[in-house]
Every structure is written in structure tokens, then in C-alpha cells.
Amino acid sequence: MMEGKALLSVRDLTKTFGGLMAVNCVSFDIEKGTITALIGPNGAGKTTVINIISGLLRATGGKVVFKGRDITNLPPYRISHLGIARTFQNIRVFPQMTVLENMLVATKYRKGETLLYSVIPDRDVKVEDEQNLKKALHYLEFVGLMDKKDEFAGNLSHGQRRLLELARALATDADLLLLDEPTAGVTPRTRKKLLQLFTRLKNSGKTIMIIEHNMKVVRAVSDRVIVLSNGQKIFDGPPDKAFKDSRVIEAYLGTKWRYM
Amino acid sequence: MLNQLLLNGIIAGSIYALIAIGFTIIYRTVRFFHLAHGAVYTAGAYAAYTLIKLLKVSPILAVPIAVLLSALLGVVIDLLVYRPLRKEGASDLVLLLASFGAFIFVQNLIQLIYGAQILTLRSGEVKEGHHIFGAVITDVQILILLVSLFLMLVLWLFIHKTKIGKAMRAVADDPLGASVVGIDPERIIFVAFLVGSALAGIAGMLISLETNIEPTMGFTAILKGMIAAIIGGIGSIPGSVFGGFFLGLAENLGIWKIPSGWKDAISFVILIIFLLFRPSGIWSALYDRGGK
DSSP: OOSSOOSEEEEEEEEEETTEEEEEEEEEEEOTTOEEEEEOSTTSSHHHHHHHHTTSSOOSEEEEEETTEEOTTOOHHHHHHHTEEEEOSSOOOOTTSBHHHHHHTTSOOSSTTSHHHHHSOOHHHHHHHHHHHHHHHHHHHHHTOGGGTTSBGGGSOHHHHHHHHHHHHHHTTOSEEEEESTTTTOOHHHHHHHHHHHHHHHHTTOEEEEEOSOHHHHHHHOSEEEEEETTEEEEEEOHHHHTTOHHHHHHHHOGGGGGO | OHHHHHHHHHHHHHHHHHHHHHHHHHHHHHOSOOTTHHHHHHHHHHHHHIIIIISOOOHHHHHHHHHHHHHHHHHHHIIIIIHHHHHTTOOHHHHHHHHHHHHHHHHHHHHHHHOSSOBOOOOSOOOOOEEETTEEEOHHHHHHHHHHHHHHHHHHHHHHHSHHHHHHHHHHHOHHHHHHTTOOHHHHHHHHHHHHHHHHHHHHHHHHHHSOBOTTHHHHHHHHHHHHHHHHOTTOHHHHHHHHHHHHHHHHHHTTTSOGGGHHHHHHHHHHHHHHHOTTTTHHHHOOOSOO
16 A cells, blocks of 8 residues: 555645544555545544644644645645545535536636736637536536526535536546545435446546445445544455444444454 | 705715725725725825925826825835734734724825825816706816726626736635635735725825815815715625615715715714614625625
8 A cells, every 4th residue: 555656645634623623643555446445433533534634734743745745734625626626515616606606616727817808808718717617517427407597506415516526626627536425325227326426537547535425335335444433444355344443443333342 | 955955965976986996996805894995095195286386297197106105105005014914823803903003004104294284186276067857057067976986897898808807806806716726915905906996095185186185184075985885785895886876865865954064973983783683784685696
């Protein structure tokens, strides 16, 4: 696991809230083109880890290295520009913008984003506009929301908003996707679709880290499982071994189950 | 008489709407009431006075300079007052108080430089207006109306058609979501202060062509702008336009039957009625576009 250059390296990551140790010296590497599941009981620190990687929370200690570059405590928009995108457990799409606008706002511009060039017509900006529109439509097609592109995102169903949030994350050109419970609250049909999408993304070279409570989902898509409990990493390995590991079983079910 | 009151209402409304739009654009990105917006409005009027009346700059040159100065004043207030507080994670209440402080500071600065007396930018004799539908409209009033409507159109295009406008709407919808898709919130706040303050400056300039100016003129202006923004639906740009015209018409039609001294009271009664019965404003009732 440690050989070669990892896409993302987390070293001794620590986060305290007052006296509470939410994340305690957690280290792991993520290889390119893999799906890693981050699991653990409620309050284990999973979302905190993802929040720190994506820049929404400052780490108390430790380091996050992405593509060989130290990104610890950079602001979220910088981390997004470097190629990490994320989704949220309680979906965050822009409700008062259309589905297509949600996508376009996430695409990158080099020139068209400056105040000057957003008012002055310019050939380069026009080319960028066309490329970004193409990209936005491509990913809408990918998640199957093409027919909803002119709908306000706030009018979408829960499952459709999950799909849109994933498509929007892809529109940022991210190499690493951090997905916080992407299948929570969706219908079995949408869940199946999402799992297929994850596998397709992996096959196209994207790297995914996913927080998941549904063990069927974990087994179905992940190459590797990292288990957190009380802010500490207690397991790191293939999924079939994770569910046999005594520490993992203990963390989920309590000690007395060990002897059953 | 009714037609005249309607016309007066529309003209007052267009000024209220300009102030309310600028106030709203800023509110949507920083989520607190930027009261010093009223001082930027005053500064716009004084900048025009200084350039045209004192420095004898031609209006064609003076107007863009005054707009730019107002825009910069807004940005400077943000950079010197709000931004350090934001970095410290100050609460909305602290920011509101700071904005009140900034408002008083700029207002007193203007008073210190120009004195408290009333000044007049208008020059020459008062020309008689044009008669339409039994009402009288002056050239200046036509200018106010055309400029306001033009700016509203330009702003709509800016917010909906440009990448940066879309980014501004994304930040308004969900600042956290916007930051993780690569939008720098500080940049958007900067643009919001720039654009919003330019609008306030233009409103101040337009009104200085119509009436006298004084250092305290920004206080009524920001109150009316805020009321317009609230009755339109706080945070909504079309709501602010609607609220501005609604307020202007209500004030002016109200004095048809009651003495004109009650004009300001009418606005506050409307505000209280809205806060009690429809705090989300008119716009959300007329046009519900998904979510929130």
C-alpha cells in the first residue's frame, strides 16, 4: 500500500474540539484509481476527516498531502482548484439556480471568471464557455439528468439532487472525489445507479473516497476499507477482512458480542 | 392628481429600488445588514457635487469618476471594517454594529469636510416639465427613471448571464457549497461591494439632481432601501425592485388622502405589516422558484 506515490497522503491528522479528540493521529494513503470506504460508528470522526481534507475545518495537527503538495489548511476553493471535490451528507446544491447553472458554476475558467472579462466579449472566453457547456452537459448525461437541465435544483427529488451534486463535483475536473454518504436516503433504484456510476468513474481513472453506512454498498464497490472508531484508525485493508476483524466488530457492536 | 401621485411614486420607487438592489446584492454575500450603504449613497451625491460644482469637471467625465469613487468607498469599508471582523468569525450582530459605526463615521467625515448645511447641485433656473396624462414630469425625472430601468436590466444580465454573476448567485444560495466547487467567497464579496456600492452612488447622484443634498441624507435612504428590500423579500434582487416601486407608490398614493407629513410613517407602517404578516416578502408569494 505504501509503495509508489500515493495520490493523497494523510499523516497523523488530529482535530480537537475543546477537550474532545474528534480525530486522533489518523494516517492513510489513497492510490489513484481506487475506491476507499471510510466507515465507523457514529461520531467516529469520518466526516471530520473529510472536512479537514476539503479545507472546511482546520487541522489541529498533522498533514494532508495531495499530488505531492502540502494542502493542509488551505481554503476550500484552493483545494477544489487543485483537484479535490466533495459532496455532503445533507446535499448542498444551489436550489435557486437551474440544474445546468449548478453545473456551469462549478466548471473552471481561467479568464472568463475575472470581472473584466465577464463583461467584455473575448474570443478565449467564448471558447472556454463552449468547452464548459460541453463538459456540464456531458456530466449531466453521465448521471442521467439531461432532461432536468432547465429545472430549478430546488425542485428536484432527493435522489436527483444527490445525482446533481455528484455531477457538479465532477464538473470541477476533480481527480479525487470525497463522497459523504452519497447513497443515504435514496431509493434502491437510485442507489444501484450510483454504485454503477462509482465503478464507471473508477474505471475512467477517478479516485473515490466514500463515507458509507450501508455495508452492502461498501462490499459492492470498495477496494479497501478504513475503519475509524473514536477518532482513531482501527482497521485498514480489504473489505472482506474488515468485517471479520475483531476490533471492527467490537467497535460496531460492543465487547460482549466478541464471544458470541 | 392621481396620475401625478402615481408618477411621483414611480420616480421615488426607482431610487428606492436602486438602493435596495445594491443593499441586497451585498446582503446576499455577507448575510448582515450593511447600513453604511446609506453613507455610500451620500458620498455618491457629494462626489458629484465636488466634481461638477467645485472642480468644474464636465458631467460626462464627472459621473463615471463619482460612480467609481462610490464603488471604491464600499470596497474600502469592507476591507478595513468587515473583513478583519469576518476573519475573526464575528457574529452578525457585531457586523451590524460595525456597519452602523462605519455609517456614522463616513457621514461625520462628509459633514466635517462640507459642513452640515444644505447644498445644491442643480444649476440654472427650474425648467417647466413635460405634461403627460395630466401629470408633470421634469427632464431630471425622466433621466432618473431611464437610468434606473437601464441599470436594473444591466444588472439582471450581469447576474444571470456572466460566470461571475452565476458565482454570486451560488454564494447567495449556499456559501459552503460554493466554496467547495472552487468559488473564492472573498472575491465574490469584493465584487458585491463594488457593484452594490456603485449602484448606491448612482442613486445618490441622481437624487442630487432632483433635490438638495446634506450629510444626513443617507439615513432616510438606507431606511427606505432596507424597507424595500424586506417587503420585496430579503435577499431577492427582483424582490428589491418590486419592493422599491411598491414602497414609492404606497408613500405617494398614501398622501392623496392624508397630510404629506405622514409619508415616512406610511413606509414604517407597511414595514410593520409585512414583518407581522408576510416576513418572507412579496416576491416569494408571486414567484416561488424551488427550495427556501
